Amino acid sequence: MELTRRELIAAFLGAAVASACKREAPRAPIPGAVVDRAVEVGHKLRGGPLPSAQTVEPVDVLVVGGGIAGLSAAWRLMGAGVKDVRVVELEADVGGTSRSGRNAVTAFPWGAHYLPAPTEDRGPVVRLLREMGAVSGVDAQGLPTFEETLLIQEPDERHFYRGHWYEGLYLRVGATAEDLAELERFDARMNAFAAARDAKGRKAFAVPTSRSSDDAEWTALDSLSMARWLEREGFHSTRLKWLVDYACRDDYGATSEHVSAWAGIWYFAARQDGQGERSEGFLSWPEGNGRLVQQLSSSLPPRAVERDVLVHTVTPSAKGCRVDALDARTGQPRSFQARQVVLACPRFIAAHVVAPWRTERPAWLSAFTYAPWVVANLTLSSPPVSRGFPLAWDNVFQESRSLGYVVATHQRLRQDENGPTVLTWYLPMAGGDVKAEREKSLSASYADWEALVMADLRPAHPGISAQAQRLEVQRWGHAMVRPTPGFIWGPERQAAQESLGPSLHFAHTDLGGLALFEEANWFGVKAAERVLAGLGVASESWL
Template sequence: MELTRRELVAAFLGASVASACTRQAARAPVPGAIVDRAVDTGHKLRTGPLPRAQTFEPVDVLIVGAGAAGLSAAWRLSAAGVKDLRVVELEAEAGGTSRSGRNAVSAFPWGAHYLPSPLEDTGPVMRLLREMDAVTGVDAEGHPSFAEELLIQEPDERVFFKGHWYEGLYLRAGASPEDLAELERFDARMNAFAAARDAKGRKAFAVPVALSSDDAEWTALDALSMARWMEAEGFRSPRLKWFVDYACRDDYGATSEHVSAWAGVWYFAARQNGKGERSDGFLSWPEGNGRLVKQLASSLGPRQLETQVLVHTVEPGEDGCRVHALDARTGAPRAFHARQVVLACPRFVAAHVVAPWREARPAWMDAFVYSPWVVANLTVSAPPASRGFPLAWDNVFYESRSLGYVVATHQSLRQDARGPTVLTWYLPMAGADVKAERNQALSATYGDWEALVMADLLPAHPGVGALAQRLEVQRWGHAMVRPQPGFLWGEARRAAQQSLGRHLHFAHTDLGGMALFEEANWFGVQAAERALAGMGLKSASWL
């Protein structure tokens, strides 16, 4: 049965947005398209036996997947002097969920759009930022500083509520003394978590997760949801609960009811110093984290990266791995024999690709759950008018299930200009039933998405319809691993990180339990160093 526009909006964005859309005037639809295509090719993995080539292309290291993790592995191997290196990618472009686009107005992200600046001058992310000339110095305590043009410029955040924009993400307007007292108490708890160290000197909550303390004093938080922890701690202010829920949806693609309390605390504690001061800020570019993956990819030679290659079988052996693939453009079979393989794809893909796992699915595989997301880029002829606090980099709707939008040209030093820009709109499909959410996202038509995006924007920007020039929609069916209660410190994630034999190693954000660049980079570098060891090549660890 076809839904009315109001029913469609209520199903995706909630009743408050649906109520507002009934008061919107008629308008011409915005031209555009759904731009993702890989879902059709990727589903060939489920169709049964695929043709196989009889001739194998030899290679020292084959990396399957050119997202942030796969490109981080390639970057590490290239730095170690590995020349016989190949990266193959299903999509037409590298980058995974950090991929970006560009039109005549601006570059813009198709997924991840910022990197929290590191607190300390250690680890592979800092090495990457130095390569990009993003680091301007390090103080006596080892805290780095970063190029001003990369740090998010003010105004950085605002929230829309009841017809008005307000500064920041916590809704202070109309907050009661009790609300503010709860916020102050919550901040104090997060500061204490941020300052906590174990007997080995490890932070209780660190970036990446692998550097965090495994003491039960803190990991016990993983057993319950963030919502349950908030209730147990007496945090009942609706504004604080919304703020925490927003954080969970933003970083994990799920509500606080479906996110581990350890992950919820990590969001607020891992990137600050325990004194209430977060890192130096967020680093961003018009193309978002597309800039980071571009830097990683620059380590590869012109024939070392191949796109539109569907790897469907990896067979570990005594002398390496046999890898079977299809040319996604022609359907022609290909095959590789690699001394070492880095499989940089999520577990749900690996389950169909790794031959032994197809035969006997690991028991831990079902612990990995993924949130679907939808990202839409709307090109407008001018920034939309606002009532209240002025246009910011991050613009959030308090009463919507979406996360609002970021402004692609905010970092171009012309945010006060009245010229055209691109608004990047984000919707995490955060319901409990991820399969139903995924089906809903993939079955919606372009017309549905156009109606949803505009219904979300119009209450805050009544004139945006006249400014809208083109809308493009990207659906990510399995965008982010969910750190559900029990997952981050459970056995499944630990088991999934282990190499299979001496020749097959794994890299992806899902191994860290959080779909963040730092996790992808960490596991990419770790897999690369395991491959180096497998080839007998000694190299000091970057980890």
């Protein structure tokens, strides 16, 4: 049964957005398209046996997957002087959910759009930022400082509620004394978590998660949901619950009911010093984390990265790994013999690709669940009209299931305040049944997505339909791993990190349990350093 327009909006964005939609005069549809193609190519892995090539191409190190983890592994290997490194990627573009696009107006993100400024002057992320000239120096405490042009300019955040925009993420207008008291108490609890250290001096909640304390005092929080923790601790304010729920949807693609309390607290505590300071700020570029993809890619020789390669079988042996693949454009088979392999893809894909796992399914596999997302880039002839607090970098809707949008041209608005811009709109499909959410996102047509995006934006921006020039939509069926209760500190995630024999190593953000740049980068570098050990290359760890 076909849904009415109002039913469609309610199903995706919630009843509040649907009820806010007013009947509008007929308008021409906004030109655009659904631009992703991973589903049609990637689902070939579900079919029968695929052919192997007659000729086998030898390579020292083959990295399968050109997302952040795979590129980070290759970057680390090149940094150690390993020359014969090949990266193969299924898509036409590398970067995974950090990749970006560009049109005549600006570059824009197709996924991750910022990087929290690191709070320590160590680790591979700071090394990468130094290589790209983003680190301006070190302060009196020995902590890195960053180029001002890369830190988000004010205004950075605003919040739309009942016809007006307000400053910040927490809705203070109309807040009761009880609401504000709960917020103050919650902030104090998060500061205490941020300051907590174990007997070894490790932070209770650290970036990346691998640096966090494994003491039971903290890991026990992983056993219950963030929603249950709020209830247990006596937090009842609707506004605070909204803020926490927004945080979970923003970083984890799930509501607080489906996120572990450890992960929920990590969001608020890991990147601050215990005094309420949440690092120096956020680093961002018009293309979002696509700029980090460019930096990682620039460390590799041009011919080291091959796109449109569908790897379907990895067979480890005593002499390395045989890797069988298809050219996704021509359908022709290809095969590689690698001394070492980094398989930098999600666990659910690895289970189809690693030959021994086809006959003996890994016991840990069912613990991994992935949230689908939809990202849309809307090009406008001029910035949208607003009531209340002015246009910010991050623009959030109180009553929508979407996360609102970021402005790709924000960092240069002062130079061109009235010129064309691109809004990047985000919708995490945050329901509990991820399969149903995925099917829902993939079943919607371009016309459906156009109706949904504009229904979300129009109440906050009168006249935006007349400004709209083009809309492009990207569906991410398995965008991010979900840190469900029991997952972060459960045995399954730990088991999934282990190499298979001496030559097959794994890297992906899902191994960290949080779909964040720092996790992908960490596990990419970690896998690369296992490769170095396998090759007999001595190199000081970057971790």
